[in-house]
Amino acid sequence: MTKLWFKAAAVRALKTLAQTAVAMLPVAATIQEVNWLTVAGTAALAGVASLLTSLAGLPEVKTE
Secondary structure (H helix, E strand, O other): OOHHHHHHHHHHHHHHHHHHHHHHOOOOOOHHHOOHHHHHHHHHHHHHHHHHHHOOOOOOOOOO
């Protein structure tokens, strides 16, 4: 794993984390009704899953 791999994996994980957090927000809910602990926990888990998935390889990082 190179510095480039870590950077690419981190970018993917952050994108996944943000996408998951947004997806957890119900459309009709007001900001006070959102369970932020659940949103943060689920988003963090998605970020970890993304990093683990990146161990299988990242197409944008050439391994020569």
